[in-house]
Amino acid sequence: MIISQNLYNMAKIGYIMAISQYDKLEEDREWMNNFGCIRIVEECDENERNRPLWKQLMVALQRGDELVIPKFSNAIRGSRELATFLEFCRVKAIRVISIHDRIDSKNQLFPETKPSDVLEMMGALPEEVLALRKTAEHMVNLQAKMIASLPKVSSTKLQKLDREKTVINLYAAGHPIDEIWRASGFKSRSSVFRILNKHGIKLNRGNHSGPIKKKNEEDTSKDMDKS
Known part of the structure; x- marks a missing residue:
């Protein structure tokens, strides 16, 4: 899947790290569609570490676009990357909406969210990212073992x-x-x-x-x- 830069001009885009054990996938898709996302980019288990679609998306995003993610820990792989991502969004005036963190960088959605909630999200980020990575790696290893265990026909x-x-x-x-x-x-x-x-x-x-x-x-x- 190659993301065309021409598709993103003041657009609403969704991104999901859709690992096999993620049980809110359909819920997130529905939320993003109802919000008006013109495309939902979904990354799979085996791409959790490299995330090629996420990298393509970062290149394709244009000034003023709106990016919707399930959680920061679903899209970002660590605190350092979070800082780089937020600076990128600030420079390009990209609105970021995190559904389950209930954070909207334009302060239009989730008015009940407090600064303490944002700080709690940032503090929990490393632990949540590690848990997601372990789940993805487990699924990839399990699939590899299942394939290896299949009987070979001479x-x-x-x-x-x-x-x-x-x-x-x-x-x-x-x-x-x-x-x-x-x-x-x-x-x-x-x-x-x-x-x-x-x-x-x-x-x-x-x-x-x-x-x-x-x-x-x-x-x-x-x-x-x-x-």
């Missing part, structure tokens, strides 16, 4: 599965047993019957009709010899 097994699929598809298409046998590459015709039986395919070819009997039954061996 090329030999894949070839076997492809051969069995060929037998089943040819039989379902109405091809004779002999043609299926030659196409499958098996050394014996009995292998074709074995695969059909394995996958529960009911035989419907003349002498080969109904369920396949056990190998030690004489009539089954005769049927195989005649086919």
